[in-house]
Amino acid sequence: MNKPVPDPRPYHHGDLSRALVDAARRILETQGPTALSLRAVAREAGVSPAAPYHHFKDKDQLLEAVAHEGWTALDAALAKARAEAKNARDRLTSIGVAYVCFARDNPALYRVMYDGARNKDSLPEQLKDDGAYCQVRNTIAAQSDDTVTDIDLELATIAAWCAGHGLAEMIGFKQFEPLKQALGGEQAFLRAVFEHLGMFAKYDHGVLQTD
Amino acid sequence: MNKPVPDPRPYHHGDLSRALVDAARRILETQGPTALSLRAVAREAGVSPAAPYHHFKDKDQLLEAVAHEGWTALDAALAKARAEAKNARDRLTSIGVAYVCFARDNPALYRVMYDGARNKDSLPEQLKDDGAYCQVRNTIAAQSDDTVTDIDLELATIAAWCAGHGLAEMIGFKQFEPLKQALGGEQAFLRAVFEHLGMFAKYDHGVLQTD
DNA sequence: ATGTTATCTAAACGCTGTCCAGATAGGACC
DNA sequence: GGTCCTATCTGGACAGCGTTTAGATAACAT
Structure with missing residues (x-):
C-alpha cells in the first residue's frame, strides 16, 4: 500500500x-x-x-503556479539591481526602477501575478520570507538609523511597494510619453518620479520624521 | 433623407x-x-x-460606459475631500485617503475602471480635462512656490497618483491587517503610509528639491 | 502475471460573446 | 390615415470557454 x-x-x-x-x-x-x-x-x-x-485543481491553480514563477523572477531582478547599485544613495531607487522595468518587460506575467494576489486579497507568502518585498524592507532598513521603529520600517516598505506597483501598472500609459521624452528616456523618467516621492531621498539621511 | x-x-x-x-x-x-x-x-x-x-459595439464598450461613471464618481469623492480638508497642510493627504477609500468602497467598479485603462494603455481623457487627476495636480500646485517647474509639477502628480493607485489595489490585503490595528484603524494606517511617502510633507514648504 | 492507480482521451454540460434572420414598433412623409 | 423606413428587439445559432464524467491506457508494486 x-x-x-x-x-x-x-x-x-x-x-x-x-x-x-x-x-x-x-x-x-x-x-x-x-x-x-x-x-x-x-x-x-x-x-x-x-x-x-x-x-x-482548476485554471486558477495553474495561473497560481505561473504567478509563482513570476514572483521568483522578480526576486532575481530586484536582487540584481540591488547588487549593481553604484552606491547606497540610490540603491532603493535602482530597485524601484528595476521593479517597474520588470513589469514593463513582462506585462502579461505581471498581470497574472497581481490578478492572483487580488483574488486572494493577499500578496504571496513567498515575498515575505526571503523574496522581493523582504529585499525592499532590508534595503530601507540599511539606510535607516536606529531611531526608526519597526512600524516605521514596515510603513515605509509598504509605501515604496505601493508606489512601485502603481507606477508599474501605468508606465505604458500614453499620457506619460511626452514627459518621458522631455526627460530623455524612460529610465530618467522613472528615476525622476521615484525621486519626487521624496521618501527615497528622505531615508538617505537615516532619519525618518514621522511628523 | x-x-x-x-x-x-x-x-x-x-x-x-x-x-x-x-x-x-x-x-x-x-x-x-x-x-x-x-x-x-x-x-x-x-x-x-x-x-x-x-x-x-461589444462588451468592452459597455464596460467603458460603466467605467466612465466610475471616474466621475471618483472626481466627486476627491472634490469633497479637498473641500473638507481642515487646512492646506494635509489637503493632499486627505485626497489620497479619499482616493483609496473610494477604491475600498467600490472595489468591483474600481477594477473595471483600471481594466479599461490598462487595455487601452491610457487613462481616460476625462481625468485630464477637469477630473480627478487635474484636482491632484492643482492641489500640489497650490502648495508649491513659483520655483517649481511644470515638469516637476507633472512628475509630482504622477508620483502621487501612482502611489494612491498602488495603495488602493492593496488596501484590502490581509498582510496589512496587524499594522492597521497597531495604528488604530484603517484611516490612520492610510495617513501613515502617505506620510511615509515623504513627498506630501515635502511640498508643505513649497520647496521642491529635485536633487 | 496480476492488480492498482495515476494518467490521459472523448464526449458532454452549461456558460460565454457575438452574429444573423426575422418580427415589431416608432417617426417621417404623403 | 396610409406607407415606408429604420431603429430596436427576439430567437436561434455558432464557436469557444471551464469543468465533469466514463472509460481506455500505461506505469508501477507485488
Missing part, C-alpha cells in the same frame, strides 16, 4: 505540470493574457482539454 | 443604454466582477442577450 505521494514523476507525458506552466508562459508572452485559456494551454502542450485537471 | 443621428431617444424599451449600465453596476456591487457577463446584464435588464448590441 505505497501511499500515493503527489510526486512529479514522469508518467505518460513526462512532466505535464512543468510542460503546462511553460506552455502558459509561452502563450502569455506571444499572445497576451486574453489568449490564455486552459484549453489553449492544453493545446499548446499537446494534450486534451481535460488533462490539466490531473495536475491542477 | 433625415440623417440617422445616434440619438438617445426612447424607442421600444425606453432608454436601454441607461438601463444596461445601471444593471451592470447593480451586478458589480452585488455579485462582483466575475459575475459581470453581457448576458447577465441583459438578463438583469430584462432583455435578450443580443439587445445590448444595438447600443454598444
Whole structure:
C-alpha cells in the first residue's frame, strides 16, 4: 500500500505540470493574457482539454503556479539591481526602477501575478520570507538609523511597494510619453518620479520624521 | 433623407443604454466582477442577450460606459475631500485617503475602471480635462512656490497618483491587517503610509528639491 | 502475471460573446 | 390615415470557454 505521494514523476507525458506552466508562459508572452485559456494551454502542450485537471485543481491553480514563477523572477531582478547599485544613495531607487522595468518587460506575467494576489486579497507568502518585498524592507532598513521603529520600517516598505506597483501598472500609459521624452528616456523618467516621492531621498539621511 | 443621428431617444424599451449600465453596476456591487457577463446584464435588464448590441459595439464598450461613471464618481469623492480638508497642510493627504477609500468602497467598479485603462494603455481623457487627476495636480500646485517647474509639477502628480493607485489595489490585503490595528484603524494606517511617502510633507514648504 | 492507480482521451454540460434572420414598433412623409 | 423606413428587439445559432464524467491506457508494486 505505497501511499500515493503527489510526486512529479514522469508518467505518460513526462512532466505535464512543468510542460503546462511553460506552455502558459509561452502563450502569455506571444499572445497576451486574453489568449490564455486552459484549453489553449492544453493545446499548446499537446494534450486534451481535460488533462490539466490531473495536475491542477482548476485554471486558477495553474495561473497560481505561473504567478509563482513570476514572483521568483522578480526576486532575481530586484536582487540584481540591488547588487549593481553604484552606491547606497540610490540603491532603493535602482530597485524601484528595476521593479517597474520588470513589469514593463513582462506585462502579461505581471498581470497574472497581481490578478492572483487580488483574488486572494493577499500578496504571496513567498515575498515575505526571503523574496522581493523582504529585499525592499532590508534595503530601507540599511539606510535607516536606529531611531526608526519597526512600524516605521514596515510603513515605509509598504509605501515604496505601493508606489512601485502603481507606477508599474501605468508606465505604458500614453499620457506619460511626452514627459518621458522631455526627460530623455524612460529610465530618467522613472528615476525622476521615484525621486519626487521624496521618501527615497528622505531615508538617505537615516532619519525618518514621522511628523 | 433625415440623417440617422445616434440619438438617445426612447424607442421600444425606453432608454436601454441607461438601463444596461445601471444593471451592470447593480451586478458589480452585488455579485462582483466575475459575475459581470453581457448576458447577465441583459438578463438583469430584462432583455435578450443580443439587445445590448444595438447600443454598444461589444462588451468592452459597455464596460467603458460603466467605467466612465466610475471616474466621475471618483472626481466627486476627491472634490469633497479637498473641500473638507481642515487646512492646506494635509489637503493632499486627505485626497489620497479619499482616493483609496473610494477604491475600498467600490472595489468591483474600481477594477473595471483600471481594466479599461490598462487595455487601452491610457487613462481616460476625462481625468485630464477637469477630473480627478487635474484636482491632484492643482492641489500640489497650490502648495508649491513659483520655483517649481511644470515638469516637476507633472512628475509630482504622477508620483502621487501612482502611489494612491498602488495603495488602493492593496488596501484590502490581509498582510496589512496587524499594522492597521497597531495604528488604530484603517484611516490612520492610510495617513501613515502617505506620510511615509515623504513627498506630501515635502511640498508643505513649497520647496521642491529635485536633487 | 496480476492488480492498482495515476494518467490521459472523448464526449458532454452549461456558460460565454457575438452574429444573423426575422418580427415589431416608432417617426417621417404623403 | 396610409406607407415606408429604420431603429430596436427576439430567437436561434455558432464557436469557444471551464469543468465533469466514463472509460481506455500505461506505469508501477507485488
